[in-house]
Amino acid sequence: MKIAVVGATGMVGQVMLKVLEERNFPVTELIPVASEKSVGKKISFKGNKYSIVSMQTAIDMKPKIALFSAGGNTSLEFAPKFAEVGTTVIDNSSAFRMMEDKKLVVPEINASELSKNDKIIANPNCSTIQLVMVLHPLNLKYNLKRVIVSTYQSVTGTGKNAVDQLNAEISGDNTTEKVYPYEIFKNALPQCDVFAEDDYTKEEIKLMTEPKKIMGDDSFNLSATAVRVPVQGGHSESVNIEFENDFDLDEVRKILSETPGVVVMDDVSNKIYPMPLYSEGKDEVFVGRIRRDRSQPNTLNMWIVADNLRKGAATNAVQIAEYLLKNHLV
Ligand code: 2RA
Numbered sequence: 001m002k003i004a005v006v007g008a009t010g011m012v013g014q015v016m017l018k019v020l021e022e023r024n025f026p027v028t029e030l031i032p033v034a035s036e037k038s039v040g041k042k043i044s045f046k047g048n049k050y051s052i053v054s055m056q057t058a059i060d061m062k063p064k065i066a067l068f069s070a071g072g073n074t075s076l077e078f079a080p081k082f083a084e085v086g087t088t089v090i091d092n093s094s095a096f097r098m099m100e101d102k103k104l105v106v107p108e109i110n111a112s113e114l115s116k117n118d119k120i121i122a123n124p125n126c127s128t129i130q131l132v133m134v135l136h137p138l139n140l141k142y143n144l145k146r147v148i149v150s151t152y153q154s155v156t157g158t159g160k161n162a163v164d165q166l167n168a169e170i171s172g173d174n175t176t177e178k179v180y181p182y183e184i185f186k187n188a189l190p191q192c193d194v195f196a197e198d199d200y201t202k203e204e205i206k207l208m209t210e211p212k213k214i215m216g217d218d219s220f221n222l223s224a225t226a227v228r229v230p231v232q233g234g235h236s237e238s239v240n241i242e243f244e245n246d247f248d249l250d251e252v253r254k255i256l257s258e259t260p261g262v263v264v265m266d267d268v269s270n271k272i273y274p275m276p277l278y279s280e281g282k283d284e285v286f287v288g289r290i291r292r293d294r295s296q297p298n299t300l301n302m303w304i305v306a307d308n309l310r311k312g313a314a315t316n317a318v319q320i321a322e323y324l325l326k327n328h329l330v
C-alpha cells in the first residue's frame with residue numbers, strides 16, 4: 001500500500017515511521033513529505049532509502065493513506081487536496097478535530113464510527129487520548145459526572161526545539177532559542193499552547209472538549225489545567241473523577257486491567273506506580289495511584305501516564321490506519 005507521511009522529519013513523523021515499521025504495516029511504497037528545504041533528502045524505512053518529496057508530488061502520487069503531523073495550517077490547506085485524489089488522511093493536528101462532519105477517533109473506543117466516506121479523520125490530542133482510554137470503560141460502568149484533570153506534560157509535546165531548549169539548559173547553555181516564555185529546566189510552566197477564552201489555554205480546551213466527542217457523551221463536566229514540565233518520556237495526568245454511581249475500587253482496577261491498551265500499575269506498598277521515564281517508547285496507557293477521594297462520595301483519584309509521541313500520536317494514528325485496512329474502508 002502506498003502511504004504518505006506528511007511531516008516525516010518532525011518528532012511525531014519520525015515516530016510514525018518507526019511504528020509503521022514495528023507493526024509491519026503493509027507499506028509497499030513510502031512517500032515522505034516535509035518542507036521544501038528538505039525535499040531530496042533521504043530517509044531510511046524498512047531497509048530502503050526514500051527521497052523526501054514536495055506536497056504536490058505526494059498528492060500526484062495518490063497514496064492510499066496519508067498520515068499528517070505537520071501543523072494545523074498545513075493540514076487545513078493540503079488534507080482536502082489529498083482527499084480529492086482519493087487518499088484517506090489521518091491528521092494529527094487540531095485542524096479538523098471538532099468539525100461536525102469529521103470523526104475524532106481512538107480505535108479502542110469509537111473506530112466503529114468510521115466509514116468509507118471518511119476521507120479526513122482526526123487523531124485526538126495526545127493528553128486527550130490517554131485520558132479517554134481510562135475514562136471510557138469507567139463511564140460505561142459508573143456514569144461520569146465530573147472530571148478534573150491536571151497534566152504534567154513532556155517537552156516532546158512541543159517539538160524538537162523544546163527538547164533542545166531543555167537539554168541546553170540542563171548543560172548550562174542558556175543561549176539557545178527559547179521556545180517557552182521561561183526556562184523549563186527546574187521549572188513548571190502552567191501554560192501549554194496559547195491562552196484562549198476564559199484564560200484557559202488551547203491545550204486545556206482540547207482536554208475539556210475532545211473527550212465528549214470521542215466518547216459520544218456530553219452529560220459530564222470536565223475541567224483541566226495543563227502544565228509543562230522538564231520531562232521527555234511522556235505526559236502524566238492527575239485525574240479526579242466523580243461518578244453518578246458508587247464504585248468498588250477492586251472492580252475499578254479489574255475493569256481497567258481488562259481494558260485493551262491500558263496497564264494498571266498500582267501497588268503503592270511496593271512503590272509501584274506509572275512514571276514517564278518508564279512509559280517512553282511504549283504504546284500502553286499506564287494507570288495507578290487509584291484511590292477513593294475521601295472528600296466527596298462516588299469520587300476517586302488516579303494517575304495516568306503515556307508516551308505522548310506514541311499512543312498519544314503516532315501509534316493511535318497507525319492503529320486507525322490498521323482498522324481502516326482490516327475493515328476494508330480503504
Ligand atoms: C503538547 N498536546 O503537548 C500538545 C501538542 N502535542 O504540547
